Structures are given as structure tokens and as C-alpha cells.
Amino acid sequence: MDSSGYSPEIEQQLAAAARICDRRETRLTSLRRQVLALVLDTERPATAYDLLDRLREHHKGAAPPTIYRALDFLLEQGLIHKVERLSAYVGCIQHGHGHKHLAEGDSVHHAAQFLICRQCGAVLELEDAVIGSAIGDAARRVGFRPLASTIEIEGLCARCAA
Known part of the structure; x- marks a missing residue:
């Protein structure tokens, strides 16, 4: 783990996500980055409220709209997926380099x-x-x-x- 508390693999994925957002001229704000990190750092699909509970460890006043706005942005950018059946989220880049659209292209x-x-x-x-x-x-x-x-x-x- 590095100083952020995330593994080097997750840090690499976060850096890739930041580059994708830069190319698209969108902002991966620190809050969006933190929510993405929480999704990537979860072994199973995480619900919005699971993520909110974890986010509140660092942002005490975080409310449901906070997490939903961040998740909506991450979905729009193709950085995460929503598994409808579970009403939960998984990282699109958590599986490594197989996601060519995130590593090399701009389509979702x-x-x-x-x-x-x-x-x-x-x-x-x-x-x-x-x-x-x-x-x-x-x-x-x-x-x-x-x-x-x-x-x-x-x-x-x-x-x-x-």
C-alpha cells in the first residue's frame, strides 16, 4: 500500500482514470477519485450505501446525493458499471488491462x-x-x-x- 492506503494496482487504475477524464475534458475531482477508489477497492459489487458508509470515514457530512452524483459521473465516463440485479457497482478497470476502451480509447x-x-x-x-x-x-x-x-x-x- 502507498501513502493513500490503496494498493499500487489501484493507484495505477486511478491514474489511468484521470488520464481518461483529461482526454475527455472532464474532471476527476478528489471526491470522484475517492469514490472510484472505494469501488475499485471492493472485492464484491458495492451498493451506494456501502460506499457512502465508507466515504463517511473521511467525509463525515457526506449524504446520499453526494455519492449518487459521483457514481453518475463515473458511470457516464465508463469507469464503473452498475449491476442492475444487485443494485450495486463494480469498477470497469478493476480487472486489469483487458478493457482496451479505457486503456487506449475514449468509447465506453x-x-x-x-x-x-x-x-x-x-x-x-x-x-x-x-x-x-x-x-x-x-x-x-x-x-x-x-x-x-x-x-x-x-x-x-x-x-x-x-
Whole structure:
């Protein structure tokens, strides 16, 4: 851990997020950065109120609108995802360098895909371009212009299924 209390990996992800925001001419304020760090520093998807409780350790007066505004910004920038089924948030860059859109480009996910374990609550994000393309192609065939989609599949993770 460094002086901020976060691992070097999370610090690298925060630095990448700051560069993304700079390129987009948006501001990753210290509060937004701290909320992103809290999301990235959580092993399981975190609810807004979980994050608020943790944020209050450093910002005593933080209220629900504070956390929701920060989460909305992070969602808009593609730095986190909301897992609708759990009403919780996961970091989009927490899985390493596989997220090319965050490491190299400025576009956000258009077809986020999540596998949710019903037993332990683990969430695995997939990045299967074939699935995303199939959804986009099917939508366009009926005249629909997709802007974003989220696919959530419930089941058992490999560890729980064993």
C-alpha cells in the first residue's frame, strides 16, 4: 500500500482514470477519485450505501446525493458499471488491462456482460465482442439504434459449482 492506503494496482487504475477524464475534458475531482477508489477497492459489487458508509470515514457530512452524483459521473465516463440485479457497482478497470476502451480509447462499453453467482455473490465481467455485435446487429435489423446494453446472467461461479 502507498501513502493513500490503496494498493499500487489501484493507484495505477486511478491514474489511468484521470488520464481518461483529461482526454475527455472532464474532471476527476478528489471526491470522484475517492469514490472510484472505494469501488475499485471492493472485492464484491458495492451498493451506494456501502460506499457512502465508507466515504463517511473521511467525509463525515457526506449524504446520499453526494455519492449518487459521483457514481453518475463515473458511470457516464465508463469507469464503473452498475449491476442492475444487485443494485450495486463494480469498477470497469478493476480487472486489469483487458478493457482496451479505457486503456487506449475514449468509447465506453456498449454491451456490458456480467455473470452473477447466486451463491457467493461474485460478479465476473465478460468482454465478448461477438455478443455485443450480435445484439447491435439484431437491434439495427429492426431499426433500433442501441446506445448501451447490459446483460446479466445468474448462475454458479466455478468455485461454487465445484
